[in-house]
Amino acid sequence: MLLAQISDLHIGASGSEIERSSGSSGFLERAVRHLCHLEPRPDVVLCTGDLVHDGHPEEYARLAALLKPLPMPWFVIPGNHDDREHLRAAFGHLGYLPASGFLHYVVDRGPLRLIGLDTHVPGKPGGLLCTERLAWLDARLAEAPRKPTLVFMHHPPFRTGIHQMDAMGLEGADGLATVIGRHPQVERVLCGHLHRPIVKRFAGTVASTCPSTMLQVELDLGVPGRLSVLPEPPACQLHLWSEEAGLVSHLSYIDDFRRKA
Template sequence: MLIAQISDTHVSTPEGAEDSLLRTSEHLARAVAHLNCLERRPDLVVITGDLVDRGEVGEYERLRELLAPLRRPVFLLPGNHDDRDNLRRVFADHGYLPRDGFLQYTVDDWPVRIVALDTHVPGQAGGRLCGERLAWLAARLAEAPERPTVVAMHHPPFASGIPVMDAFGLDGSDGLAAVLQRHPQVERVLCGHLHRPIVRRFAGTVACTCPSTAHQLALDLPPANRLAFVMEPPACMLHLWLGSDGGLVTHLSLIAGEHPPLTVHDGQGWIRDPRPPAGFHPA
């Protein structure tokens, strides 16, 4: 099983700054094309929040158009830039989305179970897992203690070392840790929000953040204390389930600036004199 994760797409309407300055819609179209062209097609795609930039209906309508060419099932999660009601309205045919309340759900159709958590707090950049949401998570994990499981959410439950973003972190991470420590079937916690690939041990499992499909956050570690965007190559995460013996392996797949691969081993043996394909240029 292969799970593709993209995040922080920040789709805007054509007049929005994200479209004119950061070209977020164009970048999402490239991400969709990238996923469609992978030799090993993902079984599903999870988008871990900040789907649009202002939470407007027009933005969600544009997001829907951009995702339409994707040849795999898509599962959406809200981030701090999203609006639950407008997301529900435009994606009303996505039957996994609850009709009211928190946008939380489970996906049970593949070998790895997905439990999606809603960390959104309207009007705030940071996230929260309140008692109600944590109780829901505990109940869902208790339903299938033997199933390998991925928990997906927008806000990461750990400090990144990027001071400005850590000020907009997740309230309730201690409660999340307490739940996860009782459920060793959780293979991974998949997050967004930080616009960078970051990995950390958390509560007996591994938590990671996915880059944006467009702009990334500059890696400003202490003592720096600013927030800046950089147009580093966008990327997605590919989470490959190798079975109970191999576990879940996570790969970073760059979307921009790709070159054709130079094959040096064809599965049968090493190629002594590999010939570069058309368009191949060494770095």
């Protein structure tokens, strides 16, 4: 089974500042073409938050049009730039988002169980896993203790050394580690938010972040300062599952950087 992960799309309304400054919709168009032409083609696509930039309904309508060419199922969870209710209204018809409350859900897809987790806090850049959300996750993991499971969410549960991003990290990460530590079937915790590929051992498994389909956060491990984004190559991640090897993850650059004759 092959899963693609895209993150931090930041789609804006036509003519908006984010579109003028970053061209995020054009980047997503290229990402969708990239996924459609991969061989083998991914079985599902996970979109790990910051789907749009300001959380407006017209942005979600634009996002839906951009994702429409994907021939495989795609699953979304909110990031800090999203609006929970506008996202629900835009994509509720897909059948996997709950009708109320947090945007958590479970998808049993082939050999893997996929659990989408909502870390969104309205009006704040950081994320939260409160007691209620952690209890929901604990209960869902207890339902299928023998089935390999991927948890995907926006905010990563670890500090990175990029001070500006760590300042808008995940509250409740220790509680998440306690829950994940009780359930060894969790193969990976897949995240976004950081606009960089980062990997860390976490609670007996591995937590990782996906780069953005548009601009990347500058890799600055020095003293706290201004947050910068750079036109580094946009990328997605491909997570290949097999019974023999488990989950193996690859970075897939969206543009073709091979030298042309």
